[in-house]
Amino acid sequence: MSSLKRIYDKVPSYLQNIGISIYGIKLYRERFDNDFRSYKKFFHESDSWSKEELLKYQENRFLEFIKKSCYESNYYREKYKNIKIRDLLKIEQIKILPIIKKDEFKKNVNEIYTISSKNSTKAQTGGTTSGLPTKIRYVPSEFKERMAYYQYFREKLGVKNFKKRATFNAQTIISNNHTNPYNIFWRKNFVLNQRYYSIYHMSEENLKYYFNNLNKYKPVSIDGYPNPIYNLAVYMKQNNLRFKFQLKAVFTTSENLYDFQRSLIEEVFNCKVYNQYASAEGAPFVTECYKGTLHFDIRTGVIEEYKNGAIITSFTTSGTPLIRYDIGDIIKFDNDRICSCGSVHPVVSSIEGRTGEQLIAVNKSKIGFASTMAIFRFLENDTVEDCQFVQKDLNKITLNLKTINNKELSINDKEILIKEFRKRFGDTVELEFKITNELKKDSSGKTRRIICEVS
Ligand SMILES: [Zn+2]
Known part of the structure; x- marks a missing residue:
């Protein structure tokens, strides 16, 4: 991958x-086959099931997965050695299984696979939920099931597969x-x-090119992270610009979407x-219906509300099982509410996880x-537990890192982070590393992962 990426970076657009399209053929073959179509069909068809049928499906799938x-x-075998898994007959018994914290998961991931x-x-x-990426390995058929779910979600909102799509995500395409x-x-x-739009070049002066190109391309939908999409909307609002085509929908993921952004x-x-x-990060699916309500889909896992977070069990992660995993994001349910869309999947009132702050390239x-x-997904050693970027200057950013046993990063890992960081923030930017036990928290006690003091 890295040598191919090096060649990619040097050739003309x-x-x-062509390179991206060849990669697209690979993805197409890997993901959009008969399995994909039958999973998608299953999700559409089981939409008409009763609540009891859906709960029964969830329970069977849960027991089979555990x-x-x-x-x-190896990890779960050892961890559950004093638990009689054979006696596990009901989903309510989930509580006999221990909760796994993020750092424990990270430390043991090789035994978990x-x-x-x-x-x-x-x-x-891209990033993960509220923390750093852990390399999740998916069984190929389950990955297709996840892709099928994502497409099923889009189709329910009127966007068919392979309709023109504009994407704003973490990829460094330029x-x-x-x-x-x-x-x-x-x-x-x-x-x-x-069409992938580089989110690393959306400066004030470049935004007009993005706007003009979208007007020529006329996508049916836009998807990606809320921040770059919001930045484009701000630019259009300030300059009194509107698209000359009608979008069907905007799909956001991976960062908090604030009401003012929406x-x-x-x-x-x-x-x-x-x-x-969390479609890309292994968690069960929580998606918005056409009425604008978030639903947790019980066909995809179990989510338990928990003090300052949420405990997740995700059925499509047999390759790296996530069982009662403390994901760190706060997911709140509104158990009394029945959505007028007709769905019986539980209503989620809010998800709080990823900070909305931004750094400046x-x-x-x-x-x-x-x-x-x-940038963390390229590291060779999985030793970083938590991080915080502090920007006081356009050209210098401090990266405070909490690592397992306070270990220093290897020289190689530092070089990887600097290289990936510069790809996104500019070749001249300096990245300073500090290993620390304490990362600054906000008034609600959440770690601030991005502190930007440059305006
Ligand atoms: Zn609904």
Whole structure:
């Protein structure tokens, strides 16, 4: 991958488009086959099931998942050795299983895996939920099930598969070293009918190119992180600009979507915004229905409300089982509410996780949490537990790191972080590392992962 990426970064944009499209063929073959179609069909069809039928499905799937994980994962076998898994007959008994904290999960991930890296599908995760990426290995068929769910969610909101799609996510599709005389900040995937827009070049002066290109491209939907999409909406509002085409929907994920962001995007883009939680990060699905209500889909796992967080069990993670995993985000349910959309899946009143703050790149683009966190997925050693970026100067950012046993990062890992950081924030930016036990918290006790004092 890294040598291919090096070549990719050096070739002209039309070759990059071809490269992305060839990659698209690979993705297409891996993901959109008969399995994908039958999973998608299943989700649409089981929408008409009664609540009892859905709960029964959830329970069966849960029991099967726990038994399989216990059998296949060294870690869970050991962890549950004093628990009679055979006696587990009801989903309510979930509480006899211990909760796993994030740091414990990270430390033991090699023992948790049930499949080799070679036989797994790796997701293009950006940041993770409220913390740092852990490398989740998916069993390929379960990854397809997740993709099918995501597409089922989009279809319910009127967006068919392979309709023109504009994506704003963490991918570094344009190298900072690349000369860009024609101001082209996007690349095409002809196979998936998707255009990726670089979120690392959305400076005030470049935004007009993004706006003009979207007007030419006329996508059916826009998807990605809320921050870059919101930044584009602010620019359009300030300059009194509107799209010359009608969008069907905007789909956001991976960062907190604030009400002020949603209302501005909906006003300026003249379409609805639908939020969705954690599709790329292994968690069960929480998605918005056409009435604008978040529902936790019980076909995809179990979510338990928990003090300052949420405990998740995710059925599509047999490759790296997530069982009673303390994910760190706060998921609140509104158990008494029945949504007028007709869905019997529990209503989620709020999800709080990822900070909405942004850092500023040398080219003045504002870059949000999920895109910044993406630099960690390239590390060789999984020793970082938590982090905080502090920016006091455009060209210098301090990265406070909490690591397992206060270990220093290896030279190689430091180089990887600097390289990935510069790809996103500019070649001249300096990244200073500090290992610390205490990361600054806000008044509610949550770690502030991005502190930006540059305006
Ligand atoms: Zn609903």
